[in-house]
Amino acid sequence: MILSAILLFLADLGGGEILVVLTAVLLLFGADKLPGMARSAGRGLRSFNDAKNEIQNELERSIKDIKKPE
Incomplete structure (x- = not known):
């Protein structure tokens, strides 16, 4: 159930939004x-x-x- 919710969330993301998420991950974890x-x-x-x-x-x-x- 949780996995399907995550996949549905990711399906709605555009290129710019994915870039923002990846930048946030880079800043959080190094x-x-x-x-x-x-x-x-x-x-x-x-x-x-x-x-x-x-x-x-x-x-x-x-x-x-x-x-x-x-």
């Missing part, structure tokens, strides 16, 4: 911490996608097993 934060966010997103794909594949295998004629 240029030296941004690469580490981006790396961590990338790892987290990768982990989330791997888990999502694993669950999706397991569901598809289960559906195929149910539909198999005996």
